[in-house]
Amino acid sequence: MPVPTASESPPETAPPGASTSRTSLAARVFSFPVMCMFLLAAMIFGFSVKHFAEPDIWWHLRNAAYLFQHHSFPSVDTYSFTAAGSPWMNFEWLSEVPLFLGFKAMGLQGLLLVYFSLLVLIYIGVYHRSCRAGADCKDATLATLLAIFLGVVSIGPRTLLFGWLCMVGLLLVLDRFQRSGKGLWLLPPLFVLWINLHGSWIFGMVVLMMIIASGMVEGEWGLVVARRWTSGELKKLLPVFTISLAALFVNPFGYKLVLYPFDLLFRQRGAMQYVQEWHSVDFSTGDGKLALIVILALLAAALFSRRRWKLDEVLLTAFALWAALSHVRFLFFAGIVLVPILAPRLKLFPPYQRELDKPWLNAGIMAAVVGSLIFFFPSAAKLQQKVDEEYPTAALRFMQRQHLNGRIFNQYVWGGYMEWNAPELKPFIDGRADIFVYNGVLDDHRKATTIEGPFQILDKHQIDYALLQPEWPLTYLLEHSPAWRPIYSDKVAVLFERTPRSAVEKSR
Numbered sequence: 001m002p003v004p005t006a007s008e009s010p011p012e013t014a015p016p017g018a019s020t021s022r023t024s025l026a027a028r029v030f031s032f033p034v035m036c037m038f039l040l041a042a043m044i045f046g047f048s049v050k051h052f053a054e055p056d057i058w059w060h061l062r063n064a065a066y067l068f069q070h071h072s073f074p075s076v077d078t079y080s081f082t083a084a085g086s087p088w089m090n091f092e093w094l095s096e097v098p099l100f101l102g103f104k105a106m107g108l109q110g111l112l113l114v115y116f117s118l119l120v121l122i123y124i125g126v127y128h129r130s131c132r133a134g135a136d137c138k139d140a141t142l143a144t145l146l147a148i149f150l151g152v153v154s155i156g157p158r159t160l161l162f163g164w165l166c167m168v169g170l171l172l173v174l175d176r177f178q179r180s181g182k183g184l185w186l187l188p189p190l191f192v193l194w195i196n197l198h199g200s201w202i203f204g205m206v207v208l209m210m211i212i213a214s215g216m217v218e219g220e221w222g223l224v225v226a227r228r229w230t231s232g233e234l235k236k237l238l239p240v241f242t243i244s245l246a247a248l249f250v251n252p253f254g255y256k257l258v259l260y261p262f263d264l265l266f267r268q269r270g271a272m273q274y275v276q277e278w279h280s281v282d283f284s285t286g287d288g289k290l291a292l293i294v295i296l297a298l299l300a301a302a303l304f305s306r307r308r309w310k311l312d313e314v315l316l317t318a319f320a321l322w323a324a325l326s327h328v329r330f331l332f333f334a335g336i337v338l339v340p341i342l343a344p345r346l347k348l349f350p351p352y353q354r355e356l357d358k359p360w361l362n363a364g365i366m367a368a369v370v371g372s373l374i375f376f377f378p379s380a381a382k383l384q385q386k387v388d389e390e391y392p393t394a395a396l397r398f399m400q401r402q403h404l405n406g407r408i409f410n411q412y413v414w415g416g417y418m419e420w421n422a423p424e425l426k427p428f429i430d431g432r433a434d435i436f437v438y439n440g441v442l443d444d445h446r447k448a449t450t451i452e453g454p455f456q457i458l459d460k461h462q463i464d465y466a467l468l469q470p471e472w473p474l475t476y477l478l479e480h481s482p483a484w485r486p487i488y489s490d491k492v493a494v495l496f497e498r499t500p501r502s503a504v505e506k507s508r
Contacts, residue, residue: 030359030366032352033137037127038369040144041120045373047148047155048116052383053390054156056431057099057111059416062423063090064100073252079419081407081426082441082461088432089253091260094196095159108383115157118165123148125168126339129175134307135343137352143343146297147335149290150324153277154332163198166190167336170204174211181233184240188247195248195257202261203323203333208244210319212237214312223302226311264434271433274446277329287328294338295321301345313341391417392467392493399425399465399488399495406464412445414467414493428461449474455483458498466496 028034059079066074073090077083090096102110126147130140154160169190176183187208194201215229215237229237251257264271272278281288298317302309316337324334378386387393392414400422408427410418415430429436429445436442448457451473458466466484468475470491478484478496488495 027354027357027359030363031354032357032362033131035362035365036137036141037124038366040123040127040141040148042369042372043145043148044119044123045116045376047152048112048119049378051152051155052108052112052157053387054158055413056159056416057157058420059430059432060092060096060159061100061103062416062420063093064096067093067097068100077432077435079423079426079432080415080428080430080436082428083435083439084426086435086439088435089256089260091253091257092159092198093252094193095162095198099157099159107380108387109377109380111157112378112383115161118161119155122161122165122168122336123151125165125172126336129168129171129340130343132175133340133344135340135346136349138349139346140343142348143339143346146290146294147339150287150294150335151332153287153328159198160200160329160332163194163200163203164332164336166194166197167200167204167207167333170207171336171340174208177233177236181236184236187240188243191244191247192250196251199261199264200333201248205245206319207316207337208241210315211312212241214310214315217311223306224309224311224314268434268437270437270442270446272327274442275433278327281325281328281331287331291324291331291334294334294342297342298338301342305345307345317341389492392495393421394490395467395488395493395495396422396425404465407462409448409458409461409463409466409468411467411469411472412449418467428463451477455481464498468494468496470494 062079063074073093074088077086077088098114099111102114104110106113123144127140127144130143131137135143154164170187173183173186173190191201191204194204212229214226215233217226218228219226248258249255281291283289283292298321301307320330320334320337323330396418404425408418408425410427410429412429413431415427418425418427419430429441433442436445444457444460446452448454449472454474454477466474466478468478470489470493475494479486479494483499484496485499486494487497
């Protein structure tokens with residue numbers, strides 16, 4: 001049989017191996033497990049839009065604006081009149097930068113995009129860890145949805161999300177090390193970032209210590225099993241742990257930033273008592289019921305699943321449950337930690353079979369999710385409307401038009417918004433609870449808003465105006481006091497002005 005010459009050679013075709021490789025790549029990219037990630041992203045998007053109006057984001061934006069304008073950090077408070085000049089440390093400065101850049105680039109839409117992306121990275125990490133731990137993708141999806149519901153209390157444009165993203169990164173690195181003995185070198189730079197992003201780095205240190213401690217023993221106790229670290233693994237773990245501790249001091253504030261979580265624990269008890277998300281879980285609320293579901297699911301997994309528990313899983317489960325039940329804000333942390341432990345023990349659906357997968361159907365669903373996110377992404381006007389429904393936008397405009405100048409008593413959650421949108425109107429308090437705990441202002445605010453000597457507090461601080469929500473008890477009290485008169489009101493806010501003393505005496 002004659003061999004064709006170059007001129008007579010048949011048309012070029014892709015080698016069978018290349019065609020198979022492309023088909024295999026398409027099957028992986030458009031697989032059912034990947035499609036589940038897109039469905040999770042759609043759920044996260046819905047919560048992101050719903051919980052957009054976060055009260056602390058406004059003073060965080062002002063901090064970042066100050067940093068970009070002055071190329072330095074503020075060392076004293078210049079935002080409020082009650083803590084003016086007090087020493088203050090911006091311990092979450094690095095988290096504020098991407099949020100501010102998003103806002104600067106796209107306004108409120110950019111802010112939404114940045115923190116939505118953070119949430120997606122966090123929960124896709126949770127889903128990935130669940131699958132790598134042995135969970136079927138459908139069970140992992142359901143369990144990750146549970147984590148999202150648990151985390152609703154902290155969903156919003158919050159610096160805290162950067163801390164929880166670091167937590168997911170820490171757990172992924174430790175997972176990889178336990179599987180392959182590699183990747184541990186990532187931890188010191190992770191902690192350098194983490195301490196500059198958020199104070200939750202201390203949770204990362206606790207988790208790291210628990211993982212190391214769980215490998216110091218070996219044995220079996222019923223369904224609990226422990227494997228001792230090899231000498232080679234310890235030679236990697238202990239130096240990396242020491243370097244990670246040293247890495248915490250790579251920050252603009254030195255040891256003061258390292259000590260801040262302990263300051264919160266021991267000096268800021270008033271903030272924990274006053275701010276609702278620092279309260280313990282109330283099982284009568286939605287968050288409490290979800291926490292109870294997780295606890296029951298863990299108990300069921302322990303009772304009915306024959307899958308063994310590693311000692312580090314037992315320690316992390318106990319720590320996550322203790323933290324979450326003690327303080328509502330740590331329900332987010334519990335979802336991150338518990339779901340990859342719980343998901344492999346769930347057997348709620350028939351197992352995923354790769355050979356029955358339909359890549360093009362999955363691709364269509366993924367495209368539909370992306371298209372929906374683009375189509376339903378709220379406009380700047382709609383986001384501003386959501387903000388205006390929560391914050392006293394119109395009242396602040398009124399005050400600016402009237403050139404009101406005086407001391408303003410405000411709702412706790414409105415202080416940051418005032419500082420960002422009307423910086424000339426110094427508020428009584430904002431979400432930076434620490435400095436207001438130190439000088440007693442937070443306690444005074446609590447007494448006034450809970451009708452525990454409100455007039456004495458208003459007189460003590462020589463308040464000229466009170467900007468309050470319509471339904472609050474203090475609002476009702478001022479409405480019926482001859483010493484105060486409303487000068488502006490709408491559905492969101494009521495503005496009171498102190499009545500001149502002569503007018504009060506005449507009314508008597």
